[in-house]
Amino acid sequence: MWVEKYRPRSLKSMVNQKDIVERLKSFAEARNIPHCIFAGPPGTGKTTAALCLAHDLYGEAYREHLMELNASDERGINVVRQTVKTFARVRTLGEIPFKILILDEADNMTSDAQQALRRTMERFTGTCRLILIANYSGKIIEPIQSRCAPFRFTYLPREDQDAYLRHISESEKVQLEAEGLNAIYEVCGGDLRRAINTLQAAASLGKPISNEIVYSVIGRANPLDVREMIQLAMNGNFIGARDKLREMIVKYGVAGSDIIRQIHRELFRMRDIPELWKVKLADAVGEIDYRLISGADEEVQLSALLARFIEAGITMRRSG
């Protein structure tokens, strides 16, 4: 996958995030780092920066001094108690006395597990430095934040993303049109992972990458066409709307929670719904969201939500 192929190996090849990269470089030169938190939106180079830092510190064999744990997959307190502690405790043999533990997607760690981490961070500072990575630093508990140097990553600016994508398409010998580039930025913002994946999927179609190609890839890749589903419901076509819902859930495996989040976002963007109704419907969305959290059936509950949109459509048509 191109995202991996073109992941920078060293800090000096990282795109933008200049202030952060400069500070990290100075850590590497000083051969010492504090515990860090890397926070910021997806696909902006957080994990990359952590890996690059380790590479620049330890050289090619950096993997021997590094452990990557992903809190989304191993979020429980036992991971901290066992895996982390065992790793943190043991001294390494290199010139640099400490190892690095990358705790990725740390905002998914339970707060118990985070509490357990506090101790470990202090007791084993000598042998192990932590890099916590999260989308929102707010989900990391205060005591841990206070032990770490914070780094805020931001979406990459348009020029940087464009330049990087151009560089990739040249190396891969695919023809990337200006419009296509435009479209990728339009849908991916500065999320470089998404942008590169989109580029590769578009390239797989074997044609010059125009904006149509990009949109057709996005259409195929993100079937979350919530707007169309709502529209069908508002027009009174329950069966059609339910079919759309099923397509998302069954064919594309979109989670109910994602669908409801999108509905909520879409609701406030829709121009043809009176403001008052947006608020009324938001209440319905919230109710269904709550029911899903309490373990009710995704499809049935979302169907019930569609029925509420049908009612809204009827009332709105009546009042003209």
Next chain:
Amino acid sequence: MYASWTVRHKPKTLGEIIGNPQAIADLVSWLRSWEQGIPKKRAALLYGPPGIGKTVTVEALASDWSLELVEKNASDYRTEEAVRTFAGLASQYGTLFGKKRLVLFDELDGLTGREDRGGVGAIIKVVKQARCPIVLIANNAYNPRLSSLRFYCLLIQFKKPNVRSVAKRLRQICQREGIEPEEEALKFIAQRSQGDVRSAINDLQALAQGKQQLTYEDVSWLAYRDRKDAIFNVLRLIFYSKSCDAAKSAVDMADVDHNMLFEWIYENMPYHLRDLEDLARAMESLATADLYRSRIRQTRNWKLTRYVVDFMTAGVAVAREKTEPAGFVPLRFPERIKTLSRTKKERQTKSKIGWKIKRRCHISAAEAITEFLPYLRVIFENNAGMASGIAKWLELDDAMVEYLAGTKKQAKAIVKAD
């Protein structure tokens, strides 16, 4: 016309027969004992429920050992006299051509009718004087009429083969017929047949003949084939009753459990309640029923079931204010039941792909599913060459490749592309 598959795929050798290894071993060793002279029990009585391979075992055995099989359905030889004509055959071990002989009286159960008086006695006589092995087969060996006969026989019980072996046999048959079956579909048929291999094969033929693939969807109707009318009426009662009691009574009429009935209602409701406000109200009531289901799961308090029933029947019925009862509306099989097993399998495959991506791309398996899967799907559907490289790099197995490729054909192209 096609021959029946039970005949066409009748096992020709013992090796093809599924189940009952012990019974078959007992039968074989008894038969072998004839080489040392006439054993104490001159007849073996095989017994067990229908369609599990009793007859076919004896036939396959005869063919494996090149025995001359003299096979008679006892039901054709009802009278004492008829049985006696058979006796002559049993009085010699070999034939003129040097083949050893095996005499089979099948379907002894048919011998117990009133007009066959004396039949059992005659068989006993034959057995007592037999000079070659005699195999008797019955479904019920403990039928009182057979009690005197039992004494002279080695009893060998045949049991129902388990679901797994039945499914395995069905798979072999599919292979010979050039059909690609889904495992879930075969399991479903096997389960339903409750060990009756014959009826499983018949079901398979009815469902799969002339097809190239057999999916779970194809077979899931099977379970409801005979109940279609009943369900149809139950649903009409729920959608068109004016009183709560009438609607609630539907639950007792329905021959399916609550969850299943819920699915039928949910699937068919929008085709009946044509007035949108009626439909919206009914849908809300159904969602409330579902809410009670989740409360039951959480509290394990089954008493709450009555509220599930209230909202899915009475609640739906009273939601109808404007809709007039429709004419004929075709019954729809619940989509969700059709796709249930498929989605479960797909979810598993998806999560396994997530873990593969995690190993390579420094991302959690959970995130990988949303951030990578959609794009991989586009690539795998459209570019076999690129997909093949990625599949190898990620170490995806065939099932994962097929999941991403969407079709078997494309999956094959990807595998070939390297």
